[in-house]
Amino acid sequence: MKVVRHIAVNVFKESVRDKVLYNLVVFAVLLISTSYLLGQLTAGQDMKIIKDLGLASISIFGLLIAVFIGIGLVWKEVEKRSIYALLSKPMGRGEFILGKYCGLVLTLLINVGIMTIAYYAVLAYLGWTADPATRTSWPASPTDPAMLEAIALIIVELMLVTAIALFFSTFSSPFLSAMLTPGLWDIGHFNDDLRNLGAVTGSPAAASVARGLYYVLPNFSAFDVKAQVVHGQAVPLSYVGLTSLYGLTYLALVVLGAATIFARRDFK
Amino acid sequence: MIPRRTILTLVALCAAVVGLQAVQETRRPLGLPPGVTGNVLYVRSPEFMKRAALSYNALLADAYWVRTIQHYGGTKLANDAHKQYDLLYPLLDLTTTLDLYFDIAYGFGAVFLAEQYPSGPGRPDQAIALLQKGLHAQPGKWRFAEDIGFVYYWWERDYTKAAEWFNRASEMPGAPNWMKPMAAVTLAQGGNRASSRMLWTQVLNAADADWLREQAKFRLAQLDAMDQIAALDSVIEAYRGRTGSAPQAWADLVRAGLLRGAPIDPAGRLYRIDPSSGKVTLAPDSPLNPLPDPERPA
Structure with a gap:
């Protein structure tokens, strides 16, 4: 675990050096300027x-x-040839993959955490400055804690996307991974259509294939409860729990798959 | 270090861009031939857009809602003899398909759609269709049923249908207790100013946005003006009974002791009197123009 932690911390430090956290500034400016402009x-x-x-x-x-x-994540180490130095150290390839994954998840968690704080701060300010008549028309309080449910599911979704990106990066080029990861994320939003394809297609074989894909492909639409929480509709904790469990199980599968592929890869 | 010459060139180009933009501003914008619309909506299928939005439906609905407001407001305020609200319903349809719970889009959208031309497209049928779509998505929403009744009352003048919808709204969960009497009043006295006043007062009290509150205040001021014109008509009749002729000016009525001074409308403008017929009207510059059809909320 110590090795995994070391790699993870290094990935986080690298992302800070790469100025990834600058997006937080963009987020804050976007939110503050929008909140001012939207009133007009x-x-x-x-x-x-x-x-x-x-x-x-x-x-x-x-x-x-x-x-x-x-x-x-992986491609860069291979491209820079630093993978030889890294793998010569006393660590398993699985640990390397897990460390890389945890590092990026850590970066994401810190990012989302800071964005959430800024988000709630802007909403609290707007709620505080709004007149009482306007306040009564809101379906939920500006700082409704239920929005954290949506954010929690966004985090699980991002963890799953990270796992998929890492999986593709273990065996393909960044260009191909950049096509495949968003592609899979995109398809994952049409899962319900795959399930319902059987009702509209005349071919039982096509319906069976679609049904099979429905179970195998990641169901990203399940992680989306943004509209519900904004409208103040209750999202049961059991739903959040079950969807999170689904996401965590899926990402465990993908990370294990990535580690397995990486373990068999020949870098000569 | 950036060379001085480069900096000067950059400053000069910036100044040129700003200057040219200022010149552009003074030119008349290029118009389109009358009847040709410049409004374009690239995607009209709400179902397609719902799928294309992936998990960002609500955000896209917000974008379409802002565009709806801009389209309606921009067209209404435009100095154009051929105002075209052709995108209003498609935009509202897209907004409410992307976010089925966007209550304000149904409520305000119906107001925009029902408004008579040129203040709106004058399509109460589309307003009702939009509200029915909202009711389909949220069957217990009494506010939508009330709004449908309102459109039937105010724009369609179908008081039986209006009462039917107010009644339906009164039976929905959470409906206020004044809804049932309103249905009865509408059925019994549909079309009189008292029931119109009752309706607009309820809108004013229940409005959750400044825009709607202002709209209700405006309609109530129009009803006040109509009451005042009716009262002035009876004063003129009394004058005519006494003198046998119509008054030439308000001063005649003041001299006759029938009025204490020249009457002003709720917007603060003097009423006008037609010397030949003795008919009282609003001043042409009164913001309360045009008054609703006297046959309607008479």
């Missing part, structure tokens, strides 16, 4: 829109970090 552009829906925008930004920024850093 919308008809009394600024709170809803800022909530939507904040949650979507946390997700999008996280996704960009997960994809574009995740795909280079």
Whole structure:
């Protein structure tokens, strides 16, 4: 575990050196400027829109970090030939992969954590400055803790995307990984369509294939409860728990797959 | 170190860009031929957009809602003889398909759609369709049923349908207790100013946005003006009974002791009197123009 921790901390330090955390500044500026501008552009829906925008930004920024850093995690070490020096040290290839993964997850957690604090601060300020008549029209309090459920699911989703990016980076080029990871994320949002394909297609074989893909491909749409929490609708904790369990199981599978492929890879 | 010459060139180019933009601003914008719309909506299929949005439906709905406001507000305020609200319903349809719980888009959208041309597209049918879509998504939402009743009352003048919808709203969970009497009043006295006043007062009290509150205040001021015009008409009748002719000016009525001074409307403008017919109207520059059809909330 010590080795994994060392690698993880190094990945985090590297991302700081690569100025990845600059996105936090962009996030803060986006949120603050939008909250000011929206008051002029919308008809009394600024709170809803800022909530939507904040949650979507946390997700999008996280996704960009997960994809574009995740795909280079292993490839960069191979390309720079530093992999030879690293693997000559007393550590297993599995530990290397796990360390890389945990490092990027750590970066993401810190990013999402800071963005969440900024998000709640902006919402609290807007709630504090709003007039009582406007406040009564909101379906939920500006700092509704239920939004943390959506953020928790975003984190699990990002962890899964990171695992997929890392998986592809163990055997393909960054360009290919940059195509495959968002592609899989994209397909993962159409899972319900795959399930329902049987009802519209006349071919039982196609329906069976679609049904099989429905179970095998990651169901990313399940992680999306952003609209529900913004509208103040209850999201049962059991739903969050089960979806998180699904995500964590899936990512364990993918990270194990990545470690297995990496263990068999020949760097000569 | 950046060479001095480069800095000067950059400053000069910046100044040129700003200057040219200022010149552009003074030119008349290039217009389109009358009847040709410049409004473009690239994706009109809400179902396609719902899929393309992936997990960002709500954010995209917000973007379409802002565009709806801009389209409606921009067209309404434009100095154009051929105002076209052609994108209003498609934009609202996209917004409410992407976010089925976007209550304000249903409520305000219906107000925008029902508004008479040129203040709106004058499509109460689309307003009702939009609200029914909202009711389909949230069957217990009494506010949507009330809004449908309101559109039938105010824009369609169908008081039976309006009462039916107010009644339906009154049976929904959480409906206020004044809804049931309102249904009865609408059915019994649909179309009179008292029931119109009751409706707009409820809108004013329940409005959760400044824009809607202002709209309700405006309609109530119009109803006040209509009441005042009716009262002035009876004063003129009394004058005519006494003198046998219509008054030429408000001063005639003041001299006759029928008025204490020249009457002003709720917006602070003097009412006008037609010397030949004795008919009272709002001043042409009164912001309360045009008053609703006297046949409607008479």
